[in-house]
Amino acid sequence: MASKAKNPAKFKKGKKLCRKCGVYKPFTSEFFHVQNRRECGLHSNCKSCTNAYSAKYRSKFTLEVLVAYSRSTVPSCICCGESDASFLCIDHINGGGTQEIKKFNGLYYLLLHLKNSGYPKGYQVLCHNCNNSKSTGEKCVHKRESLFKFLFSNEYKKRKSSRKPNLSTVIIGRTDVKMCSGCLEVKPATFEYFTKQKNGLYGLKSDCKSCYSEYRHQYVKETRYKALVHFSLTDAPECLCCGESELEFLCIDHIEGGGKQHRKEMGGGNHQISSVNGFLKMIKDPDKDKYQILCWNCNFSKHKNGECSHKQKN
Ligand SMILES: [Zn+2]
Ligand SMILES: [Zn+2]
Ligand SMILES: [Zn+2]
Ligand SMILES: [Zn+2]
Numbered sequence: 001m002a003s004k005a006k007n008p009a010k011f012k013k014g015k016k017l018c019r020k021c022g023v024y025k026p027f028t029s030e031f032f033h034v035q036n037r038r039e040c041g042l043h044s045n046c047k048s049c050t051n052a053y054s055a056k057y058r059s060k061f062t063l064e065v066l067v068a069y070s071r072s073t074v075p076s077c078i079c080c081g082e083s084d085a086s087f088l089c090i091d092h093i094n095g096g097g098t099q100e101i102k103k104f105n106g107l108y109y110l111l112l113h114l115k116n117s118g119y120p121k122g123y124q125v126l127c128h129n130c131n132n133s134k135s136t137g138e139k140c141v142h143k144r145e146s147l148f149k150f151l152f153s154n155e156y157k158k159r160k161s162s163r164k165p166n167l168s169t170v171i172i173g174r175t176d177v178k179m180c181s182g183c184l185e186v187k188p189a190t191f192e193y194f195t196k197q198k199n200g201l202y203g204l205k206s207d208c209k210s211c212y213s214e215y216r217h218q219y220v221k222e223t224r225y226k227a228l229v230h231f232s233l234t235d236a237p238e239c240l241c242c243g244e245s246e247l248e249f250l251c252i253d254h255i256e257g258g259g260k261q262h263r264k265e266m267g268g269g270n271h272q273i274s275s276v277n278g279f280l281k282m283i284k285d286p287d288k289d290k291y292q293i294l295c296w297n298c299n300f301s302k303h304k305n306g307e308c309s310h311k312q313k314n
């Protein structure tokens with residue numbers, strides 16, 4: 001290892017020197033970003049060095065925006081007080097954040113726009129737990145009842161056991177009305193009260209419209225809860241990293257990553273597997289060890305930094 005080279009050769013055996021880390025790497029676009037204005041066509045620093053630099057730059061910039069929207073110099077979640085910056089995000093107070101991020105071609109450019117327009121009103125700092133919970137309800141679960149609460153009520157258990165799915169009751173001598181199998185009320189057999197269903201009695205669903213929409217909503221929540229319990233190592237689901245147990249804050253994490261592609265296949269949105277089919281498929285997956293329960297905060301931090309911020313501190 002002769003260290004006489006103050007100006008080491010740019011190229012060596014088909015490899016190119018990264019000016020940042022000093023390592024010779026293959027002279028291909030797999031290892032260096034393309035940069036047309038350069039003579040050799042590739043960036044002077046290797047991909048991992050440029051990526052690390054821009055990640056660092058972006059997280060420093062995000063912190064600047066978080067500070068600007070916080071009421072103190074140390075940014076914190078306005079709802080729960082969480083102050084670890086790696087769990088925080090900028091929330092649109094009145095919703096519509098996803099569309100706005102799309103409009104600006106990414107979160108970074110939206111934040112840049114906010115800075116350049118003098119930090120307009122309408123935004124606040126929340127942690128990812130509070131933010132996700134707020135987007136499913138109108139407020140975070142810290143300020144309202146949990147959307148999962150009904151699952152544990154006696155009323156729900158009783159109603160569920162007495163439910164006779166797909167059984168509409170004929171009212172003898174009447175074809176213009178039928179009994180809803182949910183609320184057991186006799187209602188007009190019309191599209192105003194029941195949704196169309198080909199093989200149902202009178203071509204209608206067995207549940208009246210309002211029972212069906214409530215039932216559907218509860219079914220989605222119950223399936224989600226079942227999946228959380230299924231992948232849980234304890235009786236009550238909790239975040240494997242920080243122990244958070246509020247159900248609205250929990251998600252199913254892909255231990256080895258690849259969650260985005262998987263969510264696509266499962267028909268879920270960008271941030272969570274939200275479809276019932278997605279959850280049912282996961283529960284049936286024989287490779288149960290692929291998944292673990294995390295809260296949104298730990299999940300976000302893990303995927304952004306390779307490891308949750310809780311672990312980096314230890
Ligand atoms: Zn490098
Ligand atoms: Zn919070
Ligand atoms: Zn909250
Ligand atoms: Zn009904």
Ligand SMILES: [Zn+2]
Nearest residue numbers: 239242295298
């Ligand atoms: Zn957690």
Ligand SMILES: [Zn+2]
Nearest residue numbers: 241298308310
């Ligand atoms: Zn954590």
